[in-house]
Every structure is written in structure tokens, then in C-alpha cells.
């Protein structure tokens with residue numbers, strides 16, 4: 012039978028294989044594992060049959076703990092049961108893992124391994140989650156590429172059934188789970204042949220069954236518990252050989268041989284790297300490069316990590332080895348070394364070969380692991396005393412553990428591979444277009460294809476970067492593209508912020524979606540970028556995709572036009588094949604858009620450019636930003652955070668981030684922004700009320716203040732202030748996301764959406780002036796729609812999706828209660844738009860007061876919030892008893908009144924700030940050196956009654972502080 016190739020990601024590969032062996036899937040979704048369960052669900056809905064001729068029964072539980080309990084019960088009932096999970100969700104399953112392993116049940120846990128939330132949360136890949144389960148008695152089995160997930164996931168199921176040990180089958184979150192590769196499929200018919208039907212039969216017959224009842228999960232005493240625990244040793248000792256056998260059987264089908272420890276490199280290697288997961292592929296590339304230069308190095312990729320077979324491990328290592336570096340993608344603070352390193356050390360303890368062994372950490376929290384990092388490890392191993400406990404991929408200038416990279420210019424992707432990078436905005440369709448592009452290339456040509464999508468932390472308004480490679484040789488480069496042949500950018504504003512063509516190869520192609528002509532483009536680009544283009548003979552093309560899509564009635568779906576332009580320029584595949592004349596699987600592109608995109612593709616004449624001319628480079632102004640903004644936030648926002656040294660984060664070690672960062676971002680990503688027509692405005696403030704980003708606000712000014720207003724600042728008499736002030740509806744054009752909510756809600760059509768053009772800067776100045784004029788006392792009640800908007804939002808310019816329906820409520824709460832608010836936030840949308848590093852939208856007022864925000868775990872916000880509530884209550888009760896005692900002191904009537912007033916009204920929200928300020932002021936003047944009064948004064952930031960809230964992950968908010 013011919014080979015069957017398909018373009019898919021690691022999650023799809025795991026779902027496809029697991030489906031074959033699964034009766035029941037009990038799941039709870041968590042990033043980045045959720046697509047596995049979704050795929051299984053889709054397959055079941057389509058009526059796909061597993062190898063037992065049945066559809067998988069998938070059930071979603073209320074939590075990961077619930078999913079694990081269901082897996083346990085289903086296994087005990089005799090159904091082959093599977094789940095899919097990651098991160099802290101997987102950790103919630105640990106109690107059940109002990110039970111399932113203890114009862115020798117063949118469950119399989121597919122894990123797209125992910126970082127754990129510690130001082131900060133990370134959804135990206137590393138091995139902290141799976142390494143936390145290595146003591147449970149489950150076997151641990153790893154893959155390092157999408158093809159390996161296809162080839163080896165079946166081993167986990169087959170060995171679990173035959174070996175009577177549950178398997179944790181894992182691969183790197185995002186890097187493997189979401190990397191799209193053209194891979195070879197295994198037929199279910201072939202998988203079925205590998206199944207040990209007798210073992211399945213035994214498992215089913217051993218299930219709990221009233222026809223032959225037994226008891227499981229009993230309680231035992233010290234007399235027998237220990238002995239029972241020791242009965243399973245043989246199963247674990249035999250498992251590595253069993254897994255080897257099954258791997259050999261699978262290899263007969265696939266033609267790709269694997270072992271529980273895969274060695275690659277020269278047979279007489281002297282320096283060897285040992286690792287688990289996708290980093291092994293990068294290490295293989297680095298080793299091949301060095302061996303081609305006559306060096307003697309090798310790599311051991313660990314597949315079966317638990318049980319750890321010392322015999323197989325030592326057999327995999329060349330006897331010539333002198334030095335070994337063990338790479339762990341996890342961090343175990345306080346341990347003498349990370350887990351794999353310690354296992355390797357102990358494996359050599361009784362060996363005749365005694366190499367020098369060092370350990371290091373890499374790729375934590377999804378840090379990209381590139382060949383130069385691996386070359387640095389091989390380099391370190393050359394030293395007489397190589398450093399133990401090192402790190403790679405970061406610059407650790409605090410504990411000085413990081414290895415320096417020396418081979419930054421090395422490009423190890425296979426020769427003939429084309430590398431393309433696409434800059435997009437979260438909601439602009441670039442990622443979707445590239446997903447379809449890579450499938451078109453993979454499924455319609457003989458080329459191998461790989462795609463990986465990197466996102467920043469914003470919601471749909473953030474940067475996306477699509478990394479596509481294709482070529483005639485298999486692509487084994489699980490890291491981002493740093494040396495592209497082709498770069499496309501869908502957002503013209505990015506030229507002001509990012510070095511879009513960094514590292515581009517000589518003669519490469521740069522495509523920009525813009526309405527600028529050649530001359531204007533020349534004035535917009537930074538001198539460094541223009542110089543790079545000229546020096547490296549970069550071919551520059553523009554296409555006005557937004558206009559073409561608009562003219563064709565496609566609205567914001569201009570990505571189709573960009574995709575057509577890419578296929579035309581990349582010339583990988585005849586344009587007609589790419590755009591739809593072939594096959595069902597080709598994206599449903601609008602042919603007119605395609606034709607127009609190709610037609611409008613314009614080659615820029617760069618000969619007219621003045622390289623030093625920056626007259627139209629519109630990077631928005633940032634006046635004297637705080638050190639955090641200039642040294643950290645701006646660097647991260649330029650997509651250069653990887654270059655930040657550890658010392659920059661010492662102040663953030665406990666996870667504390669300063670508030671108010673979004674005000675400095677000024678991203679300028681809207682295509683259209685609202686323009687105000689003062690003649691029509693009735694000053695209802697509804698526009699401001701609904702804005703998800705606090706980017707449109709009513710500004711009150713005095714006539715005096717107007718004298719200093721910038722050009723174009725218009726106003727009308729403010730009716731609500733009875734003419735005392737002037738009213739201006741001002742737009743922060745660089746913070747607006749162009750959702751149009753304000754214009755839609757305006758009852759008088761006083762707002763129209765206009766193009767974000769060169770006038771945006773002067774409009775921004777109007778808004779900035781508005782923020783600078785003195786804050787006026789609210790001319791009406793803040794508890795009305797109109798009045799609430801005269802209060803400063805203490806939540807502004809969030810990275811929520813354009814038009815978000817959640818953030819206007821969060822913003823409103825901060826306008827009503829923000830200066831004394833505490834928020835216990837669940838994990839979900841509200842924690843992402845509320846607290847994605849580096850820029851925080853929660854902010855403070857001119858007095859420095861604003862919401863204090865914390866997040867514990869996914870959905871423990873109620874309990875976390877209760878803890879906050881009880882903590883504050885306890886401190887304030889102590890304070891109240893101190894104030895009670897202070898009333899007995901010989902103090903002035905004025906101080907006594909202030910203390911009593913505070914004591915009597917300490918839980919009353921209204922005017923709490925005024926009472927607190929007054930007491931603070933009197934205490935400061937009169938406490939002298941009285942110990943008790945000083946103690947009370949030192950707790951003055953507990954005088955104000957807190958407004959305590961729990962926020963749900965999906966934006967709901969609940970007041971637990973009684974106002």
C-alpha cells in the first residue's frame with residue numbers, strides 16, 4: 012500500500028491514534044491540549060469507528076479532577092479509557108493517577124506538556140507538569156515531533172494494555188501540539204494488527220462486575236500495605252522490554268525505527284546531549300552539523316522516561332563517551348539537579364564508563380530552543396570543567412548560569428527549505444490563511460511542510476507571527492524562523508514598531524499590505540530597515556489588500572488577497588492550484604479577491620528612497636516613561652523580550668507587575684477610528700460607556716484651559732454642568748481598536764468611523780490634552796450612565812478583542828469603585844485582557860489609588876477572593892480594636908472624633924475615603940511618639956473600606972465586599 016501523507020498538528024496526530032484504542036474519553040479542556048478532545052469529539056460525531064468497531068464515547072466533566080475520576084471509574088468498568096490534558100489541570104489528576112496505576116489499569120493520559128503557573132502563568136510548553144507526576148507509578152512516554160506522535164502514541168496504548176500500567180504520553184505543548192507538519196499516517200487496520208486481543212479480553216474480564224464480584228480500593232493496615240505495594244515490581248521491570256518490542260512492531264509498519272532511548276550521532280561520540288521532547292530534534296541538527304565538521308558528538312532522545320531502564324539507557328550511549336550534558340525542560344527549585352539529570356547520574360553510578368555529567372535547563376515556559384543554544388552546550392562540554400546547573404536561551408546575569416551562544420549565524424534547516432514569516436494582527440485572518448496555505452502546500456505538492464504560529468499575549472488585537480517552512484527534505488527544525496526568505500506584513504502600522512525583516516536572507520522578498528505609494532513608504536520606513544533592504548537586495552512589494560477586500564464587499568477579510576499575493580510571489584505551486592481550482596480541501600477563497608490581489612501586487616521602486624528621511628515615521632510619542640516601561644515593556648512589545656537579561660526581572664521575582672502599562676503602548680492598529688461631530692452631540696456619554704478600551708472619553712474643560720488647547724480641539728457647552736464647563740468627546744486614536752461600538756450606540760450619529768490616517772496623530776494630541784486638564788468634580792451622580800463616564804476609568808486601553816462585551820463592565824466597575832477595589836480573578840478571558848504581561852490595563856488615579864488585582868488558579872477565584880476578604884477583615888478588626896483602645900488615651904477631641912467616626916463607619920462605603928483621609932491627616936499631626944497611635948497610623952492603608960470582587964474567567968463579576 013502506498014504511503015498516505017497528511018498535513019496535521021501534534022494534537023491531531025495524538026487524537027487520531029488515541030481514537031483507535033479508546034472506548035471512553037473523559038475530558039476537561041485546557042490549553043494546549045483541548046484540540047485533542049475536540050478532534051476526538053468531531054471524529055465521533057462523524058461516525059468514525061475505533062478498532063473495536065465503535066464510536067468513542069466522549070464526556071466532558073466539570074474539572075480535571077472530575078475527568079480523572081471518570082477515567083478511573085470507566086477503566087474499572089472495563090472500558091479502555093483516555094484523557095487529554097496539560098499543566099495544573101494535569102496536576103489535578105495526580106491523586107487519581109496513583110489509584111489508576113496502583114490498580115494496574117491501562118488508561119492513557121495524552122499531555123501536551125505545559126508550564127505551571129508559579130509567580131506568573133504561562134500557557135506555553137515545558138515539562139514541569141509531567142515531571143510532577145513521575146512518582147505516581149504511571150509510565151511516562153515522550154515524543155519529539157508530530158511524526159513521532161503519530162508513530163509512537165500507539166505504543167503508549169498498546170503497552171498500557173499489555174503491561175497493565177497506565178501511560179502518560181506527552182509531547183511539547185504548542186511546539187509539537189500545534190506545529191503543523193506533513194506526516195505519514197498509520198492505518199487503523201495496521202494498528203489493529205498490533206493489539207494484544209487476549210490482554211484486552213483479560214482487562215475486560217477483570218472489570219468490576221456483579222456477576223463475579225470483588226472489592227477494590229479497600230483500606231489496609233501497616234501489617235500488609237507495604238508488601239502489597241511491592242507486588243508490582245516485576246511489571247515495571249518488564250515494561251521497558253515490552254515497550255521495545257512494541258516499538259519494533261510499529262517500526263515494521265512505518266519503516267521508522269525507534270527505541271526507548273534513541274541515539275543519533277557518530278558511533279564513537281565523545282560528547283553527548285541527553286534530552287526529552289522537541290529539543291532533541293534541534294540537538295540532532297546541531298550534532299549533525301558538528302559531526303560534518305569532524306567532531307564526535309551525539310544525542311540521546313528519551314522516549315520511555317518511566318520506568319527508567321538503566322540497562323537500555325547505558326546500551327544507547329557510545330562507550331567512547333567522555334562528557335554528557337543532560338537537558339531538562341523543567342525547574343525544580345532547591346533540588347540538587349533536575350530529574351533527568353539526576354536519573355542519568357544515578358544510571359552511571361554502577362557503570363564502568365564514568366563520563367563527566369552536567370545538567371542544564373532549557374525551553375522553560377515555551378522559550379524557543381534554537382540550534383545555537385545546543386551548539387553552546389556541545390561547546391561547553393569541550394571544557395575541562397564544564398559548568399553544571401547551566402541554562403541556555405537566556406542571559407542570566409544574576410546567578411551567571413547561562414551559557415553564551417557562539418553560533419548565532421548558523422542556519423541548520425535542511426538545504427532547499429524555504430522559510431516564510433507572516434506578521435499579522437490577531438483578528439485579521441493571517442493565521443487562518445496561513446493554516447490553509449500550509450495545508451495547500453502539504454497536501455497538493457510533494458514538498459514537506461511545517462507551520463508554527465506564535466502569538467503575543469493580547470487577545471485578538473495582538474501580534475501574530477506565522478512561521479512556514481517547506482522544502483523537498485523532511486523538516487526537523489522545531490524552532491522559530493530567524494532567517495526568512497519571505498516576509499509578509501498585513502499591518503502597515505507595524506513598520507513603526509518592529510524590525511519586520513530582521514535576519515532576512517539576501518535577495519529575499521518583503522510584502523506589505525498598505526495604501527502608501529513608493530515615496531510615502533520610503534518616508535515611513537526606519538533608516539535601518541531601508542539600509543538593510545538596499546544592502547541585501549530585498550525585493551519589496553506592496554498590495555492594498557484592505558481596499559481590494561472592501562471594494563469586493565469582503566469587509567475585513569483582506570487576508571485572502573494577501574494569501575493570493577504570497578502564492579504569486581513564492582511561486583511554490585501554480586497559482587491556479589493554490590487558489591482553488593484543485594480539490595475540496597483548498598480554502599474557500601474568493602476568486603475575485605485572488606485575481607485582484609495578484610493584479611494589484613506592486614513592486615516598489617526603492618531607488619527613489621532617501622534612506623535617512625524619517626519624516627513620516629509615526630511611532631507615537633512616549634514622554635519620559637518609567638523605567639519598567641522603557642527597559643522591559645517596550646522591549647517586550649518590540650518582540651525582543653528574549654534579549655532581556657535575568658537582572659531586569661529581579662524586581663518582578665514574586666510576580667508583581669506595575670499597573671498602568673497599556674497607556675504607554677499606543678499601538679495604532681485600528682483601520683478606522685471615530686470622528687466627533689460636535690454639532691450633533693447631545694453629551695449623553697453613551698459612546699464612552701460602551702467603549703471596551705476606554706479610548707473615547709468626555710472631557711470637561713474651563714474656558715481658561717481652552718486657551719492652551721491644541722489645534723483642532725473642539726468643544727460644546729456642557730449641559731450637565733449647566734454651562735460651567737465645555738464638553739469634548741475625545742478619541743485616543745492610537746488606543747482605539749476600531750470596533751465601531753461607540754458610533755453604533757450614539758443616538759445622534761455624532762460619531763462616524765473614518766480612516767486611520769495621518770490625522771490620527773493630531774487627534775491623539777487632542778485626547779492627550781484632555782487627560783492633562785484638571786480632573787473636574789463630577790457634575791452629576793456617578794451612579795448614572797452619564798455621570799459614570801466623568802470618572803476616570805481605572806481600567807484602560809486593554810488588549811481585549813475589538814468590540815469586547817466584557818471589558819466595558821470591568822471598566823465601569825473601576826469608575827464606580829476602582830480606587831478601593833480588590834479583585835480575585837479566575838483564569839480565562841478576563842485574566843488575559845486584565846493581566847497579560849507586560850502591559851497592565853488596570854491603572855491608578857492621580858492619588859495613586861486603583862484596583863489591586865490577583866489571580867490564583869483557573870477557577871478558584873471564589874475561594875481566593877474569600878481568602879482576600881477574610882485577610883482584610885482580620886487586619887481591619889485588629890485595627891478597630893486598636894482604635895477602640897486609642898479612644899481611652901489622653902488625646903484631642905478632634906482626633907477622638909475622627910477615630911470614633913472611622914470606628915463607627917468603618918464598613919460603610921460611602922465617604923470612606925474622606926473619613927480615612929481626615930483621620931490620616933489628624934493622626935499625622937497629633938500622634939507624636941505615642942506607640943498605639945503610631946501603630947494605627949502605620950496601618951492607614953487599611954482605613955478605607957475595600958470594595959472586594961471576584962471576577963470569573965469569562966468576565967462575570969461578583970461583589971463580595973458589600974459595595
Ligand code: SF4
Nearest residue numbers: 702747748750751753
Ligand atoms: Fe472605543 Fe471601539 Fe469607539 Fe474605538 S471604535 S473608540 S475602540 S468603541
Ligand code: SF4
Nearest residue numbers: 692693695696698757
Ligand atoms: Fe455625543 Fe454621541 Fe457620544 Fe452621546 S454617544 S456623547 S451624542 S458622541
